[in-house]
Amino acid sequence: MNPMIPDPESYFSRLLPRRSTLLERLEKEAALEEIPIVGPVVGELLYLLARISRARRILELGTASGYSTLFLAEACREVLGRVVSLEYDPDLARKAKLNLAEAGLEDAAEIVCADALTWLAQTTDDFDLVFIDIEKEDYVKALPLLHKTLVPGGLLVADNVGFLDADSFNRAMAADPAWRSVSLYALLPGHSPRFDGLCLAVRTA
Ligand SMILES: C[S@@+](CC[C@H](N)C(=O)[O-])C[C@H]1O[C@@H](n2cnc3c(N)ncnc32)[C@H](O)[C@@H]1O
Numbered sequence: 001m002n003p004m005i006p007d008p009e010s011y012f013s014r015l016l017p018r019r020s021t022l023l024e025r026l027e028k029e030a031a032l033e034e035i036p037i038v039g040p041v042v043g044e045l046l047y048l049l050a051r052i053s054r055a056r057r058i059l060e061l062g063t064a065s066g067y068s069t070l071f072l073a074e075a076c077r078e079v080l081g082r083v084v085s086l087e088y089d090p091d092l093a094r095k096a097k098l099n100l101a102e103a104g105l106e107d108a109a110e111i112v113c114a115d116a117l118t119w120l121a122q123t124t125d126d127f128d129l130v131f132i133d134i135e136k137e138d139y140v141k142a143l144p145l146l147h148k149t150l151v152p153g154g155l156l157v158a159d160n161v162g163f164l165d166a167d168s169f170n171r172a173m174a175a176d177p178a179w180r181s182v183s184l185y186a187l188l189p190g191h192s193p194r195f196d197g198l199c200l201a202v203r204t205a
Contacts, residue, residue, distance in 0.1 A: 013189040017044040037067040039190025047071040055129035056081030061116040062133035063087035066096030073109040083109035086116045120145035136165035162197035178205045
């Protein structure tokens with residue numbers, strides 16, 4: 001067998017995607033203000049997934065300062081699509097709007113200050129891709145609402161599924177024939193936490 005790269009944790013921690021000065025500033029602010037952001041690896045993964053799937057209607061649950069929204073909005077703009085991102089903290093929602101404007105992406109994303117579960121229960125809109133990053137115990141409650149909100153073949157990306165509070169979501173997802181899914185546990189430099197699980201799922205029925 002070909003030898004593996006020695007000390008892969010340090011090696012891959014140095015091999016990060018290139019990003020803008022705004023994203024780097026938000027990473028520093030997140031560290032100082034203890035805002036749990038997805039970081040550059042999952043951010044770039046979100047951009048790639050949105051771009052590969054050519055999703056035009058993207059829903060994000062849990063905006064915080066808009067760090068992950070910037071990656072999704074950039075991909076969405078390329079197909080003239082739009083992100084709706086839900087954040088219940090008004091100060092964070094305001095901050096996210098300013099950050100999107102600074103990136104020139106205000107037309108590609110709308111920040112809505114609302115509770116995600118209430119909003120999901122009421123909406124009649126449908127989406128091609130949903131990214132969920134709210135309280136982990138709420139993921140399982142959101143699951144039937146996400147099924148209704150995603151188009152058949154739509155992609156669901158769930159962050160932080162390595163948290164104990166995501167256990168019921170992980171089990172429900174794995175057992176539900178209406179979804180086809182995989183959960184990955186990986187080193188995610190810059191992500192909070194640094195090792196965590198991500199679930200990717202397609203609505204099959
Ligand atoms: C982990 S942070 C989101 C980080 C962001 N996705 C990023 O990577 O840049 C979770 C955010 O979701 C918000 N949140 C948690 N539960 C929510 C809910 N039920 N509805 C709306 N926002 C919620 C929190 O206020 C927090 O800002």
